[in-house]
Amino acid sequence: MEPVSTPPFPAPVYAARLHRAAALARETGLDAIVVGPGPDLQYLVGVEGDTIERLTALVITPQGAPTIVVPRMELAKVRSTAVGELGLTVADWVDGDDPYPLVAAAAGDVARVGVSDALPALHVVPLGQRLGVTLELATPVLRESRMIKDAAEIAELRRAGAAIDAVHHRVPEWLRAGRTEREVAADIAEAIVAEGHRTVEFVIVSSGAHGADPHHEVSDRVIEDGDIVVVDIGGAVPSGYNSDSTRTYVVGTPDPEAAERIAVLVRAQQAAVDAVRPGATAAEVDAAARDVLADAGLADAFLHRTGHGIGVSVHEEPYIAPGNDLVLRPGMAFSIEPGIYFPGAWGARIEDIVVVTETGGERLNLAPHALTSTSGA
Numbered sequence: 001m002e003p004v005s006t007p008p009f010p011a012p013v014y015a016a017r018l019h020r021a022a023a024l025a026r027e028t029g030l031d032a033i034v035v036g037p038g039p040d041l042q043y044l045v046g047v048e049g050d051t052i053e054r055l056t057a058l059v060i061t062p063q064g065a066p067t068i069v070v071p072r073m074e075l076a077k078v079r080s081t082a083v084g085e086l087g088l089t090v091a092d093w094v095d096g097d098d099p100y101p102l103v104a105a106a107a108g109d110v111a112r113v114g115v116s117d118a119l120p121a122l123h124v125v126p127l128g129q130r131l132g133v134t135l136e137l138a139t140p141v142l143r144e145s146r147m148i149k150d151a152a153e154i155a156e157l158r159r160a161g162a163a164i165d166a167v168h169h170r171v172p173e174w175l176r177a178g179r180t181e182r183e184v185a186a187d188i189a190e191a192i193v194a195e196g197h198r199t200v201e202f203v204i205v206s207s208g209a210h211g212a213d214p215h216h217e218v219s220d221r222v223i224e225d226g227d228i229v230v231v232d233i234g235g236a237v238p239s240g241y242n243s244d245s246t247r248t249y250v251v252g253t254p255d256p257e258a259a260e261r262i263a264v265l266v267r268a269q270q271a272a273v274d275a276v277r278p279g280a281t282a283a284e285v286d287a288a289a290r291d292v293l294a295d296a297g298l299a300d301a302f303l304h305r306t307g308h309g310i311g312v313s314v315h316e317e318p319y320i321a322p323g324n325d326l327v328l329r330p331g332m333a334f335s336i337e338p339g340i341y342f343p344g345a346w347g348a349r350i351e352d353i354v355v356v357t358e359t360g361g362e363r364l365n366l367a368p369h370a371l372t373s374t375s376g377a
């Protein structure tokens, strides 16, 4: 696992999250939840890092204190997180030991066990054999907690939003005809860190026809005068919470028809932001953007869902998509990012993170939404 810094929140915050996970496990009828490294572990106890072949696992049961199973060589690192203050039972092991019996001992007598969705098959298969049960996904339980952000988490998302806005304000300095997408992206990446993130999670600079591919990232294409350029960027602030914001730029003067369509896109994005309130469904918010585009004859140009949840991971629940009847509640945080794509020609996307408040929605990204012109040469 990667090193961790000091926990972003005081220990009682993590204690409350663990308590809630245990209560949800009880309600769901799970006898234990096993959480491996990934966003769920980060959320529950502040321990970050990717999974490795050596097993680290948090074991939560409806009754009793959670146990963390951890390789002894990771112990100091894990103790430096909230784990050190939470009074968790620590079960450490060394190379040559079989760690799965430690999980079984912590779980106790079990019939139904859920695992976090980031726990790899490398551990799921031997663990299931050791426990003698068919493991289930604990995703519904863990999602329910993570989806509703508390005030401290929203403050971190707000901090991340301000940091990425500061980068967007500077994009016109770097976005010039004659430079490659990769050169512009390198300047942006440097600024993402300089403006308060600890990591760069992604930098998409899609110029000209590349903009028509929502998943294009960056290339050696030389940016030309008149290009429309999609810049979709994000990083994690020191607490681990993420930013994600897209603006569409034009180098010099845009084609008038493109400018008109982008103005419609800005209206569509605004309509979806305006639709955010407690009680609305995710599908209704998605439809608000989609309807504006459809009214302008652009329905077929919008190729993806309107948004995704965000927190300690960049993409998480709730997904703002057609058919998702999930009812929005205060504390949910997600992107609103409609786009329009014209294969072989150009594309555009506008993206803000929005938090559901008691009465509506709060936009966390405030950089200008309209097509922003950078000087042509």
Ligand code: ZN
Residues within 6 Å of the ligand: 215
């Ligand atoms: Zn994507």
Ligand code: ZN
Residues within 6 Å of the ligand: 232, 233, 234, 244, 245, 246, 337, 351
């Ligand atoms: Zn994005």
Ligand code: ZN
Residues within 6 Å of the ligand: 244, 308, 335, 337, 351
């Ligand atoms: Zn996004």
